[in-house]
Amino acid sequence: MAAEGEYLLELTDIEAGYGRAALVLRGLTVRVPPASVVCLVGPNGAGKSTVLKVASGMLTPRSGRITVCGRDVTRLGPQQMLRAGLSHVLQGHSVFKEMTVSENVLLGAYTIRDRAEIAERVDFVKTLFPVVAERWGALAGALSGGQQKQVEFARSLMVSPRVVLLDEPSMGLDPKATATVFEQVVRMRDAGTAVLLVEQNARRALETADLGCVLDLGRVHISGPAPDLLADPKLGELYLGSGTSTAGS
Ligand SMILES: Nc1ncnc2c1ncn2[C@@H]1O[C@H](COP(=O)(O)OP(=O)(O)O)[C@@H](O)[C@H]1O
Ligand SMILES: [Mg+2]
Structure with a gap:
């Protein structure tokens, strides 16, 4: 395990809610270590999106601590969180359909002044x-x-984030597009951007991720290497739909 300060992102003892x-x-x-995909799974309404909103400064936690590479960023707003290296791809669809792909991608560069840097990121x-x-x-x-989701990914990477926060990227996609999206998640990691991935499609997410966290009642109930979680029969029954060994017909 990495020592303190070696994680790209740490959310510690976070308490948060709405009003x-x-x-x-x-x-x-x-915790998100460098060069990793960490997935957060849990049922609908468990608070997965809320975790990402806290991490990107959209929602200020009531207590707890957020650090990026050991630096305390707990009370920063969305724009400062973006500058600190956290880029958020929201749940649902956020491309502007009447704009071109290039216009959509370049929106992600609105905080960058240097034209050469923008060209390099493009x-x-x-x-x-x-695509x-x-x-x-x-x-x-x-x-x-699925292609629009990749446009969203591209937009989120324009700022060279340390960690990209992906909220249910496979939502509403057919199996082929879903497979492509998960491949792209791995490509992002391999290209140097760590990923905190939230998914309802728990099995597929754990097959993609390095580490997994199971969210239950507002806490991380179980966490560990994703293959271990996938192999855990109890987890299979409770969270992954069917048991791991009895797939049926
Ligand atoms: N903007 C909001 N205002 C009030 N309650 C909210 C808001 N967003 C989410 N919630 C509530 O917070 C809980 C967790 O929601 P959410 O983080 O979206 O769950 P998940 O992403 O795991 O489905 C739910 O009970 C939901 O109703
Ligand atoms: Mg959600």
Whole structure:
């Protein structure tokens, strides 16, 4: 395990919720080491999106601590979190369909002044996501759902984040597009961006991730190497749909 300060992102003992309603996160701890995909799984309403909102500064935690590479960023807002290296791809679809792919991607560069840096990042995301290069001048609305998700990924990488926060990237996609999206998650990691991945598709996410965390009642209930979680029969029954060994017909 990495020593303190060696994690890219640490959320420690986070308590957070909305207004006067009961807390959603009740002492949650999640850590993202370098060069890793960490997935957070749990049922609908468990608080997965809330974790990402806390990490990207959209929601200020009531207590707990957030650090990026050991630096305390606990009370920073969304723009400062982005500068600190946390880029958030929201749940659902956030491409602007009436704008071109290039316009959508370049929106992700709005905090960057240096034109050469922007050009370099454009080359980088075009290499990582070939469909972005191929459809660069097309209207984003003309792309399939899976392709639009890649446009969102490309946009999120324009700022060279340390960690990209992906909220249910496979939502609403067919199996083929889902497979591509998970491949792209691995490519992002291999290209140097760690990923904190939230998924309802727990089995598929754990097959992709290096580490997994199971969220239950506002805390991380079980965590460890993703293959260990996949092999855990109890977890299979409770969280992964069917048992691991009895797939049926
Ligand atoms: N903007 C909001 N205002 C009030 N309650 C919210 C808001 N967003 C989410 N919640 C509540 O917080 C809980 C966790 O939601 P969420 O983090 O979206 O779960 P998940 O992503 O795991 O499905 C749910 O009970 C949900 O109703
Ligand atoms: Mg959610």
